[in-house]
Amino acid sequence: MSNEDVLNPKRMPHEPEKATLEGKNKFLGFWFFLGGETVLFASLFGTYLALNDSTAGGPSADELFGLELVFIMTMLLLTSSLTSVYAIYHMKNNDLGKMLVWLGVTVALGFAFLGCEIYEFYHYIHGEHFTFRSSAFGSAFYTLVGFHGGHVLFGLLWILSLIIRNAKRGINLYNAPKFYVASLYWHFIDVVWVFIFTVVYLMGKVG
Amino acid sequence: MSTAVAQKKGFGAFLWDYLTTVDHKKIAHLYLVSGGLFFLLGGLEAMIIRIQLMKPDNEFISAGLYNEMLTMHGTTMIFLAAMPLIFALMNAVVPLQIGARDVAFPFLNSLGFWLFLAGGVILNCSWFMGGAPDAGWTAYAPLSTTSPGHGVDFYVIGLQIAGAGTLIGGINFLVTIVNMRAPGMSYMRMPLFTWAVFVTSTLILFAFPALTVGLFLMMFDRMFGSAFFDVNAGGNVIIWEHLFWIFGHPEVYILILPLFGAFSDIFSTFSKKRLFGYSAMVFATVLIGFLGFMVWAHHMFTTGMGPVANSIFAVTTMAIAVPTGIKIFNWLFTMWGGAIRMTTAMLWSIAFIPTFTIGGMTGVMLASAAADYQYHDTYFVVAHFHYVIVGGVVFGIFASLHYWWPKMFGKVLNEKLGKLTFWPFFIGFHLTFFIQHFLGLMGMPRRYWKFLEGQGLETGNMISSIGAFFMAFGTIVFLINVVYTAVKEEKAPADPYDGRTLEWSIPSPPPFYNFKQTPLVRGLDPLWVEKSEGKKGMTPAEPLGDIHMPNSSILPFVMSLGLFIAGFGFIYQVDNIAWLSLVFIGMGITLGCMLIRSVKDDLGYHVHKEDLEEEGGH
Amino acid sequence: MKGWMGKFRALFLFSSLALVLSGCGKENLSALKPEGYGAEVILDLMILSIAIMVFVFIVVMAIYTFVLVRYRAKKGQENYIPKQTEGNKALEIIWTVIPIILLLVLAVPTVQATFDLAEESTKKSDIQVEVTGSQFWWHFEYKGQEISTSQDLYIPEGERVYLTMKSSDVIHSFWVPSIAGKVDTNPGDNENSMYLEAYEEGVYWGHCAELCGPAHSLMDFRVVVVSPEEFEQWVNDMKNVDPKAEPETTVAQEGQELFQNNCLSCHAIGSAPKGVGPNLTNFGDRTKIAGILEPTKENLVDWIVNPDEFKPGNNMPSNLVSEEEASKIAEYLMQLQPSKITPESAKE
Amino acid sequence: MAKDTKTKSTTDFKKEAHKEEMKQQVVTFALMIIFTIAAFALVVSDVIDRYFIIPIILLLALVQVIFQLYYFMHMKNKGHEMPALMIYGGISVAVMTILTFTTIIWW
Ligand code: HEA
Ligand code: HEA
Numbered sequence A: 001m002s003n004e005d006v007l008n009p010k011r012m013p014h015e016p017e018k019a020t021l022e023g024k025n026k027f028l029g030f031w032f033f034l035g036g037e038t039v040l041f042a043s044l045f046g047t048y049l050a051l052n053d054s055t056a057g058g059p060s061a062d063e064l065f066g067l068e069l070v071f072i073m074t075m076l077l078l079t080s081s082l083t084s085v086y087a088i089y090h091m092k093n094n095d096l097g098k099m100l101v102w103l104g105v106t107v108a109l110g111f112a113f114l115g116c117e118i119y120e121f122y123h124y125i126h127g128e129h130f131t132f133r134s135s136a137f138g139s140a141f142y143t144l145v146g147f148h149g150g151h152v153l154f155g156l157l158w159i160l161s162l163i164i165r166n167a168k169r170g171i172n173l174y175n176a177p178k179f180y181v182a183s184l185y186w187h188f189i190d191v192v193w194v195f196i197f198t199v200v201y202l203m204g205k206v207g
Numbered sequence B: 001m002s003t004a005v006a007q008k009k010g011f012g013a014f015l016w017d018y019l020t021t022v023d024h025k026k027i028a029h030l031y032l033v034s035g036g037l038f039f040l041l042g043g044l045e046a047m048i049i050r051i052q053l054m055k056p057d058n059e060f061i062s063a064g065l066y067n068e069m070l071t072m073h074g075t076t077m078i079f080l081a082a083m084p085l086i087f088a089l090m091n092a093v094v095p096l097q098i099g100a101r102d103v104a105f106p107f108l109n110s111l112g113f114w115l116f117l118a119g120g121v122i123l124n125c126s127w128f129m130g131g132a133p134d135a136g137w138t139a140y141a142p143l144s145t146t147s148p149g150h151g152v153d154f155y156v157i158g159l160q161i162a163g164a165g166t167l168i169g170g171i172n173f174l175v176t177i178v179n180m181r182a183p184g185m186s187y188m189r190m191p192l193f194t195w196a197v198f199v200t201s202t203l204i205l206f207a208f209p210a211l212t213v214g215l216f217l218m219m220f221d222r223m224f225g226s227a228f229f230d231v232n233a234g235g236n237v238i239i240w241e242h243l244f245w246i247f248g249h250p251e252v253y254i255l256i257l258p259l260f261g262a263f264s265d266i267f268s269t270f271s272k273k274r275l276f277g278y279s280a281m282v283f284a285t286v287l288i289g290f291l292g293f294m295v296w297a298h299h300m301f302t303t304g305m306g307p308v309a310n311s312i313f314a315v316t317t318m319a320i321a322v323p324t325g326i327k328i329f330n331w332l333f334t335m336w337g338g339a340i341r342m343t344t345a346m347l348w349s350i351a352f353i354p355t356f357t358i359g360g361m362t363g364v365m366l367a368s369a370a371a372d373y374q375y376h377d378t379y380f381v382v383a384h385f386h387y388v389i390v391g392g393v394v395f396g397i398f399a400s401l402h403y404w405w406p407k408m409f410g411k412v413l414n415e416k417l418g419k420l421t422f423w424p425f426f427i428g429f430h431l432t433f434f435i436q437h438f439l440g441l442m443g444m445p446r447r448y449w450k451f452l453e454g455q456g457l458e459t460g461n462m463i464s465s466i467g468a469f470f471m472a473f474g475t476i477v478f479l480i481n482v483v484y485t486a487v488k489e490e491k492a493p494a495d496p497y498d499g500r501t502l503e504w505s506i507p508s509p510p511p512f513y514n515f516k517q518t519p520l521v522r523g524l525d526p527l528w529v530e531k532s533e534g535k536k537g538m539t540p541a542e543p544l545g546d547i548h549m550p551n552s553s554i555l556p557f558v559m560s561l562g563l564f565i566a567g568f569g570f571i572y573q574v575d576n577i578a579w580l581s582l583v584f585i586g587m588g589i590t591l592g593c594m595l596i597r598s599v600k601d602d603l604g605y606h607v608h609k610e611d612l613e614e615e616g617g618h
Numbered sequence C: 001m002k003g004w005m006g007k008f009r010a011l012f013l014f015s016s017l018a019l020v021l022s023g024c025g026k027e028n029l030s031a032l033k034p035e036g037y038g039a040e041v042i043l044d045l046m047i048l049s050i051a052i053m054v055f056v057f058i059v060v061m062a063i064y065t066f067v068l069v070r071y072r073a074k075k076g077q078e079n080y081i082p083k084q085t086e087g088n089k090a091l092e093i094i095w096t097v098i099p100i101i102l103l104l105v106l107a108v109p110t111v112q113a114t115f116d117l118a119e120e121s122t123k124k125s126d127i128q129v130e131v132t133g134s135q136f137w138w139h140f141e142y143k144g145q146e147i148s149t150s151q152d153l154y155i156p157e158g159e160r161v162y163l164t165m166k167s168s169d170v171i172h173s174f175w176v177p178s179i180a181g182k183v184d185t186n187p188g189d190n191e192n193s194m195y196l197e198a199y200e201e202g203v204y205w206g207h208c209a210e211l212c213g214p215a216h217s218l219m220d221f222r223v224v225v226v227s228p229e230e231f232e233q234w235v236n237d238m239k240n241v242d243p244k245a246e247p248e249t250t251v252a253q254e255g256q257e258l259f260q261n262n263c264l265s266c267h268a269i270g271s272a273p274k275g276v277g278p279n280l281t282n283f284g285d286r287t288k289i290a291g292i293l294e295p296t297k298e299n300l301v302d303w304i305v306n307p308d309e310f311k312p313g314n315n316m317p318s319n320l321v322s323e324e325e326a327s328k329i330a331e332y333l334m335q336l337q338p339s340k341i342t343p344e345s346a347k348e
Numbered sequence D: 001m002a003k004d005t006k007t008k009s010t011t012d013f014k015k016e017a018h019k020e021e022m023k024q025q026v027v028t029f030a031l032m033i034i035f036t037i038a039a040f041a042l043v044v045s046d047v048i049d050r051y052f053i054i055p056i057i058l059l060l061a062l063v064q065v066i067f068q069l070y071y072f073m074h075m076k077n078k079g080h081e082m083p084a085l086m087i088y089g090g091i092s093v094a095v096m097t098i099l100t101f102t103t104i105i106w107w
């Protein structure tokens, strides 16, 4: 396939993200990467579970966490997962405008989530004097949740740069895999969050 | 861009070529040279260790320096010598064996190399910047978290960066093998080296994240005051042990499996027989990879996990002997009935069998949990793992280098010098390490700066040290051979050994696009299949056409440079917060490069059919 | 690598095996000369595993030697193409099943021994010692007895002594090769346990087996095994120590004073919880100074003045006192012999 | 001309298929929201014994994740054999890791 064909496909195939060898590679490579990320987060979860009682006299999970904010954050992130599905749906229908809109919504929801998280951390640090250094529990908590937050931030910047870069040109076989893979990443972030709200917050509350 | 890099090149152009290359064959050269240098460095450190232990109560080097030496020896050998040398082989061979023109992600391939190099250089900078890490290659907390100075910081940052490179490399090879095989090359027709690389890459994918997390925790504890391993704030030092070994045990199979694959190819080629029990070999490789994840705690029998956990891990560990045994016997029966040619590559492979069997068997002895209460952390363990690592991995690397040298550099290594490399190394190896089993049982713990007089350990240590000199001699002969071959030997033909697999169907060294026409694979050992039907080479699977090639790029190098700079920022910001600026500069460079990579279209170029026709030949 | 290599290697293995079975190394240090229950159980396990391994190795080497002798390409065979065999189901099953059986033979006693050696104290009357590893010395506290010592651990012959193990800083590992295996001492709440059961009176060498800093290789200690009666005597003597007792000679008295002014902040005499430095109650009976030096007066003076020269990185400050003062302190320390039961009694 | 209509109808068919899938996605989403609310409600209301709550909310999380993977991330579609293999590989290592960290880290 010539480079022109890749940038300006004469006809969009059914799965534009997997139409070229590069696209197929990207698709597969990214899934594999997510397999590795699974172990990465499992190690962090394991560490958290091992240390969640090690409060060294500081506040415990039960005393610290409030569920209202976490619930809102969960809803934000879950919804953003759906909106990114919409974006890919429109990508497959070769409808750039709608795709960008939905990606935009996704990014907005993501930033809202991130805002909540920052607010939450700020509250713990300044309101409760619960920091990264207070105890092994503190270290484990901020590391696990912070790693997830870092992933969210990276995802947002990534999707944003894709939006800006491709705003003025159509969907083609070169950028379709990029959008697709970014959306996979976004879903994976959501998967991790499902476990965070369950294991960290809900189980922390149950005790 | 499309016309390949200028033909007549000065040193500058040559350097630029290698800095920007995304060609897997050149990346293989890069891995080989840097891995080789690190091997010499690690070997030098080993020599210093052996000189210190030559006689009792020796003061050749100080206690602190000894600990740095043994830590750096282990770390360098595993992460900076063995791993990259394996990656050199993977890069040089896998795409050729599956009939591909390049790897799936040429850009990432280059990035992986530069990250490894950046990490390795950072680690070794510690020597000149106030002391190397000194907590053992296992870096158990809290010795590592409380170790004064910056030594362990270099360990943490260096391994983190090098590890990221390895992870990228692993994913790259997985996708390459899944997606880029030539038509007809089904999974069950892949050469065993490729199979082994596939399983190894899977292990990398699942093992390295655990190390990444472990290193992050250690980094946070040392640099940002967190309390993961600080027992006074509720931390738990056992977490590090688990994270390290969840990575560490699979790591030793990451080291050995590719060479198991290489040995399979070598035995088969030089016995002129197809591999005995091919499907069993594949199955055993997969099984070893799988079991490799369930045994890590056999390094922790004396940690105190309790008899239940110890028993479980003892039994799972022993189970690995079964698939490994399947391999040993299949190799033997590959040679059975064959016509064995005793080339240097074959010599190393043949020496591997008894050596590795001994190492594996001492492994099973170690796996016997209760008995490990005696063996653990003694020279018995040192003997075990050098038998498997040197006898398996290093022998394997030497065998593979002799075997694939013509494919990598276009010349067959000199056979006489090859044998002169082998014999001293082989004899020296057994001299050094066989006796160490007994030293261990006689009560000599490992990581001992000194042993005292009157404990009956003198003779053994002396013999052991003498052996190390033989190994050094062998290594030096190898270096001489490399130079001699480059200068004196003649150009090698495409298929100097009457080979069986696809890499031997193209010129030595191959053109940058590897295969002018993708070959059609019609069975296991595809080239052999064609040859046995009287054909000269492979039948193409496609008509001659344009070849799509990736563009070179300096970005991987710059990205790694960014992390290199940021690494120093992280290490020194503990002393003075101003160093944080380096973190921002370095991360800025790296993230900036990522942004450029993401927004700048990079579609590669095409080598045109007409140009290919002009080249003619082959 | 011709056939003779294989034979040579087999021979080599045999002779070394003979070496193992006949035992080698020093009596009080080698894992191959068990003088206690743990070491004996483990040696049995080792011998079983070595036997299995030798069997496997012989089988492998037999095939190996045969193949290499028989199937080397001969001159003039350059164009010979061997038969391309795919495999052999029966053979493959054999070399899967036989190793499984061999491993089961090893696994069962392994699990048994693992549980056997994990036994913990059940009776109140058991002798229990709390072992604490510190950079680079060992502290021992006899539970319920108000006895604390360092470096030399006294235990009665033929009785199980239960140890609980912890660390005050980094991970160490407590290893007495000829009596039992080793167990790590972890900092924090992860306390371990093990037991010692020695068969013969004697002084047994112990090592620290986990990298713990520069002087890791010098963190030696000893287990002094005495008869049960002697042990009882020793316990009584140690309980009744008067930490303030005046030494006889005047030099020693001056030494005592100097010691109290300079050293008592770290070193206790008499029963006391673990301090920064070793407890010196029965220092006069030590087998070695700081675990490694012969217990002579010169060595002691040298140690007191400059401990770092002998144990790099240890936590005792150098040059606390002058050489002259050190000599007086040495006089005092060497006469701290509260009990007639000493390492000499263990040697009969 | 004829060719053109054919293209058009396949595109329509494609769109139809995508739409069908999209409906599934919305249902998936609704279920996920319900599960989430259920999990939070269980914890807040405190009606069930805590020993039961934890397995239940973990189960709910698991189901959600399966939804994400199979529907949102299309793992149910074909061409996902390798991704599934690697995700399950990752999950098994993850399970072992977490099992370890919840059982034998402290003793
Ligand atoms: C390439 C690297 C490599 C390989 C392949 C292996 C292979 C094995 N290792 Fe080794 N090991 C290391 C590298 C390796 N190891 C390192 C580096 C350490 C130390 C780390 C440190 O602490 O610094 C270590 C430490 C180590 C320990 C911890 C010791 C301790 O610290 O106390 C144990 C314990 O179980 C062990 C066991 C095994 C086993 C059972 C195998 C098995 O895979 C071996 C299987 C092979 C065979 C058994 C031979 C062939 C089989 C047959 C011929 C069939 C019939 C056989 C029988 C029936 C027995 N290893
Ligand atoms: C791939 C892994 C690998 C390899 C190949 C080796 C190779 C060797 N190793 Fe090592 N070793 C380890 C991995 C490896 N080792 C690990 C992981 C540890 C544990 C560390 C720890 O406890 O934390 C260890 C520990 C270790 C110890 C124990 C230290 C201790 O516990 O106190 C000893 C002691 O004898 C030793 C010796 C040797 C020797 C003699 C070689 C020889 O085979 C080396 C042969 C090579 C040479 C001799 C090079 C010769 C070249 C030159 C001399 C030229 C130099 C020129 C220039 C630099 C220009 N190693």
Ligand code: CUA
Pocket: C133, C134, C135, C136, C171, C172, C173, C208, C209, C210, C211, C212, C213, C215, C216, C217, C219
């Ligand atoms: Cu304490 Cu080594």
Ligand SMILES: [Cu+2]
Pocket: B248, B249, B252, B295, B296, B298, B299
């Ligand atoms: Cu292991």
